[in-house]
Amino acid sequence: MxxxxxxxxxxxxxxxxxxxxxxxxEGEEVDLDEALAKYQxxxxxxxxxxxxxxxxxxxxxxxxx
Amino acid sequence: MQDVILTxxxxxxxxxxTLEFAYPAVSIEGELSNFRISKNRWVYFDLxxxxxxxxxxxxxxxxxxxxxxxxxxxxxxxxxxxxxxxFTLNLQSLVPVGEGALKKAAELLRAKLTAEGLxxxxxxxxxxxxxxxxxxxxxxxxxxxxxxxxxxxxxxxGVEVLLSDVYVQGDQAPGQIxxxxxxxxxxxxxxxxxxxxxxxxxxxxxxxFNDERVVRAVAASRVPTLVxxxxxxxxxxxxxxADVRASTPSNAAQLLVPDRAAELAxxxxxxxxxxRDLASAYDxxxxxxxxRRDALVSQITNVLNAQSQQLQSLRRLIKLFDPQAALxxxxxxxxxxxxxxxxxxxxxxxxxxxxxVQDGTISAKALTKSPxxxxxxxxx
Numbered sequence: 001m002x003x004x005x006x007x008x009x010x011x012x013x014x015x016x017x018x019x020x021x022x023x024x025x026e027g028e029e030v031d032l033d034e035a036l037a038k039y040q041x042x043x044x045x046x047x048x049x050x051x052x053x054x055x056x057x058x059x060x061x062x063x064x065x
Numbered sequence: 066m067q068d069v070i071l072t073x074x075x076x077x078x079x080x081x082x083t084l085e086f087a088y089p090a091v092s093i094e095g096e097l098s099n100f101r102i103s104k105n106r107w108v109y110f111d112l113x114x115x116x117x118x119x120x121x122x123x124x125x126x127x128x129x130x131x132x133x134x135x136x137x138x139x140x141x142x143x144x145x146x147x148x149x150x151x152f153t154l155n156l157q158s159l160v161p162v163g164e165g166a167l168k169k170a171a172e173l174l175r176a177k178l179t180a181e182g183l184x185x186x187x188x189x190x191x192x193x194x195x196x197x198x199x200x201x202x203x204x205x206x207x208x209x210x211x212x213x214x215x216x217x218x219x220x221x222x223g224v225e226v227l228l229s230d231v232y233v234q235g236d237q238a239p240g241q242i243x244x245x246x247x248x249x250x251x252x253x254x255x256x257x258x259x260x261x262x263x264x265x266x267x268x269x270x271x272x273x274f275n276d277e278r279v280v281r282a283v284a285a286s287r288v289p290t291l292v293x294x295x296x297x298x299x300x301x302x303x304x305x306x307a308d309v310r311a312s313t314p315s316n317a318a319q320l321l322v323p324d325r326a327a328e329l330a331x332x333x334x335x336x337x338x339x340x341r342d343l344a345s346a347y348d349x350x351x352x353x354x355x356x357r358r359d360a361l362v363s364q365i366t367n368v369l370n371a372q373s374q375q376l377q378s379l380r381r382l383i384k385l386f387d388p389q390a391a392l393x394x395x396x397x398x399x400x401x402x403x404x405x406x407x408x409x410x411x412x413x414x415x416x417x418x419x420x421x422v423q424d425g426t427i428s429a430k431a432l433t434k435s436p437x438x439x440x441x442x443x444x445x
Contacts, residue, residue, distance in 0.1 A: 015195065021339075022338065050329060053222055053325050053328060057218075058221070059226065
């Protein structure tokens with residue numbers, strides 16, 4: 001399995017979550033309390049993604065060794 | 066030997082035994098002639114030169130693709146004496162040889178597979194934007210492999226590469242590449258993309274990527290494919306059948322994963338966007354509060370204005386009832402002691418009366434009194 005240093009989420013999953021939050025902000029009615037919570041969640045996701053990008057390594061597994 | 070009497074069957078068996086021992090397999094290069102396929106399965110042809118011709122027999126599954134008479138090919142086969150049909154070589158593998166023959170064979174295959182729609186643009190699938198599990202079919206000791214891994218590591222992290230080490234040229238290459246693609250497609254946890262790559266080489270080196278079996282395996286893969294054969298000028302048919310083609314193994318890694326530095330910059334841009342979004346959410350909330358306050362102030366002002374108007378009209382009404390206003394018009398208030406006199410019956414002759422007028426009081430004495438007649442009062 002791909003390296004997942006932050007929780008059980010892969011980079012693609014984190015990226016999808018982040019995009020969802022960004023889309024939410026594009027919506028018509030943005031509640032301030034919710035916006036604050038979502039912003040904090042997004043900041044955390046970005047931090048995790050940066051960490052993955054900077055620390056994770058690629059793994060090579062030979063299948064027909 | 067001539068003392069031993071053999072039956073024809075014995076002789077065929079003996080000869081085949083000898084042939085199998087002496088020539089388990091031979092490679093013969095020659096010009097293809099009398100090529101024909103029977104019942105879509107059986108293949109018959111001769112390989113010839115100026116002096117000789119030898120017959121071959123095999124199945125279509127051993128062919129690299131469609132062929133035609135006149136092509137130079139190298140066939141591997143086992144010599145046999147068939148009990149009824151005579152001498153033949155049982156085909157094991159066949160490849161076109163020489164640039165001309167390879168090109169011609171590739172043209173024939175391209176025409177056949179194009180007619181089948183194997184290269185149609187509408188068959189192409191997108192590769193996942195950020196793959197995490199990648200199948201890699203290449204030779205593990207090749208420069209192609211090293212280049213691919215180097216660029217992959219430079220660009221991205223967290224990818225699991227499932228390497229299937231295969232020959233990428235030679236007789237065994239097509240079979241191994243096909244097996245690797247099929248094996249990756251059988252995994253319970255499928256890779257998201259299969260990369261098939263090798264470096265550049267001569268037409269003969271690259272022949273496996275124009276082999277019908279390989280091209281069909283690429284096209285049939287459930288998992289999207291990325292094929293990169295290191296040459297720019299001509300596309301191999303495997304590349305044409307792939308969902309995405311890359312020019313070199315390094316280019317394959319570039320197309321496969323995003324660039325780490327670009328992605329980090331992208332993340333930073335997203336962070337700035339989110340900050341702006343939050344600020345605008347805050348501004349929106351403040352604006353809403355201001356609007357609500359203004360609405361409240363305007364409602365209160367309306368209520369106050371209405372009350373004030375009501376007060377004004379009451380004030381005007383009260384003015385009409387003010388006795389002072391009547392005194393100004395010449396009326397007087399008559400009091401006997403502290404009581405106001407409104408009837409002749411309250412007064413006796415000789416009583417002292419006070420008459421209040423606009424600007425003071427007058428003392429008076431009642432001299433006479435004359436009650437108003439009913440008729441008069443009613444007339445009045």
